[in-house]
Amino acid sequence: MDPVREMLTSVLDEVRGEDAGETAQYIPELASADPDRLALAIADPHGRRIALGDEDPFTIQSISKPFVFALALDALGRDEVLRHVGVEPSGEPFNAISLEEGTGRPANPLINAGAIATTGLIPGPSAGERAARIVEGLSRFAGRTLQVDEEVYASEASTGDRNRALAHLLRSYGVIETDPHEVVEAYFRQCSVLVTVADLAVMAGTLAFGGRHPVTGEQVVSARTARDVVSVMTSCGMYDASGSWLIRVGLPAKSGVSGGLIAISPSQFGVGVFSPRLDEYGNSTRGQRLLERLSDALGLHVFEQHQSIATPHVAVSHGEDGTVRVALDGELSFGGAERVLNALRNVELPASSAPLLVDLTRVTQLQPAALAVLREQVDGLGGTVRVEA
Known part of the structure; x- marks a missing residue:
């Protein structure tokens, strides 16, 4: 088995x-979801994707928020x-009224009030056209055409009075400059977009790689926009x-x-x-466990001490004996x-028995998962192989 897939399978089983x-x-369609579903996917800079577990789609919900924020930043500056x-971090629940005194500006774009304000910045003369532009933008991040789950949308709309109240409050401050009803309907539709766990991996990867989609190669948003979005994700x-997450896992999320x-x-x-089971903050319980284990296993914490994380020095030499x-x-x-x-x-061995x-x-620092991948590649080259550490 591929050592990376084997490691991910082990984490999933844990x-x-x-x-x-x-x-x-509080959303009927989500309340009835199968709580035992579990899935994990990663995407690297070269477009390699590994997805394990449940492959069925689910609605993106608040994961849409950083991507719509990115679309607004790229469009408006x-x-x-x-x-x-x-x-700024709100320090309050996602549906709290976290507005700046005097201006009514929401604390950040990743809480509901801020996300509704951001949705209102996406151009569109109607809720339908605004939502269509947002879905098209999310599709570019995913690298394929995404669809809205109409049943979840209807469920969200039937129970979304608090979000409607937030939208009207934002309109009273002038933060939303158009019809608050149309803005919040577009927001319900963006949250109801269907994705798979593999979609999430490449969407996250597009932000991780400076706005460039790892599979299609499209520059979906600018590198500066991607950096700004990831910065807000780190703190909010x-x-x-968010504070305890940053200590335990250390990844923008x-x-x-x-x-x-x-x-x-x-x-x-x-x-x-x-994984559908949530903690009291609205975050997936098993999802957090998965990412905590991955961060530890791969040394991914953003504040981990690193000397040269992306470009270790590599020197290839050929000895007189063919080594x-x-x-x-x-x-x-x-x-x-x-x-x-x-x-x-790119190594060419002069003979089948030539030692490598x-x-x-x-x-100075070696991640176990990196060594596993390296050993597999070396073994595949044939000859006499020795790995010294």
Whole structure:
């Protein structure tokens, strides 16, 4: 088995038996979801995707928020968007009235009030056309055409009075400059877009890789926009549990009440997970466990000490006896292993019995998952192989 897939399968199996939390009870279609569904996917900068577990789609819910924020930033510019919505942690639940005194500006775009304000910034003469533009933008992040789950939309709309109240309050401050009813209807539709866990991984990856889609290669949003969005996700993406999340997992993230969760390892991976049981903050309980284990296993915490995470020094030399020596210097991380693998793929052994030596004696920090991938590639080259550490 592919060592990466094997490691991800092991992580998935570790949390499968946990049953803390419950489905979102305030939206009927989500309350009736199968609580045992579980899935995990990752996407790397070269378009490789690995998805495990439940493949059926689910609604994106609040995971749509950072992507709509990105669309607004790219269309209007940072200064105009920040005139309508702030970027500070609220320290309050996602549906709280977290508005700036005097201006009515929501604390950030990842709580409901801020997300509704951001949706109102997307151009469109009607709720339907505004929603269509948003769905088209989310589809570009996913790399395929996405659809709205009409039953979930109807369920959201029938129970969305608090969000309507927030929209009217924002309109009273002038934060929303159009019909608040049309804005909130578009917001309900954006939350009801269907995605798979693989979609979430590539959408997260697009932000992780500076706005460039890892599969299609399209520059969906600018690198500056992607950086701004990831910055807000770091401090606000897990609502009033964002501080403890940053300590435990250390990855920019965003949750949704259907059970989806994305995480971003900048320049390395986009990750999507799904499990419908939620904690008291509205975040997937098993999803958090999955990402905590992944962060520990792969050394992905953004404040982990790194010397050269993406470009470890690689030197290839050929001895007089035919030995091919690949020497690594610095840190070998899971993401940085890609450069080493590219070098090994180009190695030509002079004879089938020629020894290949991968020398890790100068590696200062080695992630176990990176070593597993490296060993597999070296073994596949044939000859006599020795890996020194």
